[in-house]
Amino acid sequence: MLGLKASPRGLVGVDITSATVKLIELRSRGLQRRVESYAVRPLREGAVVERRIRNMDDVVDAIGRAVEHAQPRSRHAAVAISPNAAITKMLTLPASLSDEEIEAHIQLESDKHIPFPFNEVAFDFQRLGANVRHPDQQNVLLVACRQQELEQLTDAVLQVGLEPVAVDIETFALERVCSELHRQVEQEADEGGCIALVDLGANMNAFHVLQQGRTLYSRDTVFGGRKLTDHIRQRYGLSLDEAGFAKKYGGLPEDYTDQVLNPFIDAVIQQVGRSLQLYYTTGRNPKVKHLILAGGSSAIPGLREKLAASSNLRVELANPFTNMTVNSRVDGAALNSDAPALLTACGLAMRSRP
Numbered sequence: 056m057l058g059l060k061a062s063p064r065g066l067v068g069v070d071i072t073s074a075t076v077k078l079i080e081l082r083s084r085g086l087q088r089r090v091e092s093y094a095v096r097p098l099r100e101g102a103v104v105e106r107r108i109r110n111m112d113d114v115v116d117a118i119g120r121a122v123e124h125a126q127p128r129s130r131h132a133a134v135a136i137s138p139n140a141a142i143t144k145m146l147t148l149p150a151s152l153s154d155e156e157i158e159a160h161i162q163l164e165s166d167k168h169i170p171f172p173f174n175e176v177a178f179d180f181q182r183l184g185a186n187v188r189h190p191d192q193q194n195v196l197l198v199a200c201r202q203q204e205l206e207q208l209t210d211a212v213l214q215v216g217l218e219p220v221a222v223d224i225e226t227f228a229l230e231r232v233c234s235e236l237h238r239q240v241e242q243e244a245d246e247g248g249c250i251a252l253v254d255l256g257a258n259m260n261a262f263h264v265l266q267q268g269r270t271l272y273s274r275d276t277v278f279g280g281r282k283l284t285d286h287i288r289q290r291y292g293l294s295l296d297e298a299g300f301a302k303k304y305g306g307l308p309e310d311y312t313d314q315v316l317n318p319f320i321d322a323v324i325q326q327v328g329r330s331l332q333l334y335y336t337t338g339r340n341p342k343v344k345h346l347i348l349a350g351g352s353s354a355i356p357g358l359r360e361k362l363a364a365s366s367n368l369r370v371e372l373a374n375p376f377t378n379m380t381v382n383s384r385v386d387g388a389a390l391n392s393d394a395p396a397l398l399t400a401c402g403l404a405m406r407s408r409p
Contacts, residue, residue, distance in 0.1 A: 065129040068403030073103045074257035076117040077397055080127040081404035088379045092125035095393055106137035108207045119215045132217040133403040134208040135225040141200040144168055150193040169199045177205045228402030232375045234268035248344035255350035257281045262330035272334045276326055280352025283319045320358050324365050349373040351396040375401045
């Protein structure tokens with residue numbers, strides 16, 4: 056089972072991307088969340104491709120290094136499956152059905168709901184309450200994926216001594232953390248406005264429009280910060296690691312801004328503008344009022360300011376930890392610097408709140 060229900064104990068969110076492994080441990084104390092530990096460690100190129108593990112040894116090594124650095128007190132872990140590897144479906148079933156009867160119904164009619172052979176499937180469901188139009192019916196959210204996808208992720212964390220207690224869908228983790236971001240930007244919910252999350256990863260640019268923490272629209276583009284890193288590497292004759300360090304900390308020749316950085320920023324702005332256009336052409340959708348930048352390349356100098364000027368929207372860097380306390384053993388400055396890249400890991404760890 057995927058384990059969609061919340062865990063009452065602290066969790067370690069483990070986000071495995073194509074470039075890094077991100078780990079964060081949150082614990083709830085009353086209504087307050089506390090960051091207990093975190094780590095970000097690089098992955099070898101090709102170890103993970105499009106959120107699928109291709110080299111288990113490299114992934115286990117990176118998770119192990121993250122665990123060694125963070126030293127989490129909890130051994131309970133939550134991991135995320137790519138939304139492209141899972142199906143989600145809303146079912147309307149009689150309100151009288153128990154959990155056991157719902158599970159039996161899904162198994163009996165699996166060919167109607169799940170496009171995989173049932174003997175290869177892992178699935179879970181969550182009751183969402185009564186159907187608005189038909190009070191004698193209930194809405195049930197069904198999530199399913201291939202067992203192999205689930206086993207790869209759980210095996211990876213098991214090998215470093217963590218216990219996988221929940222496998223989530225990346226979209227759900229982002230929705231969870233975006234509810235926190237929504238409160239921080241003081242969205243005028245009564246006016247029906249939305250926030251757009253631009254997640255600029257290493258190889259993918261994910262664009263999500265959310266309202267009250269629910270995803271209305273998503274678009275993925277094969278474009279990410281690795282393009283900038285590669286351009287730096289090729290132009291200045293650096294290794295991949297050296298180029299990544301220079302991108303983050305500077306020290307590049309004077310022509311870098313005009314010849315390398317600004318063209319990349321312009322390309323990002325074009326991608327975001329295109330995504331906004333496509334969002335509005337899908338129908339009478341609520342207006343986007345804020346843009347939130349996330350991902351490892353979101354803090355590139357000048358990106359936020361130029362995106363705000365081109366879009367005429369408020370643009371902010373994502374930081375889900377603003378209203379959380381932080382354990383004294385965590386480097387707060389480093390956490391804030393890495394915050395835009397930690398959204399999925401944070402959303403996974405936020406399941407710790409009952």
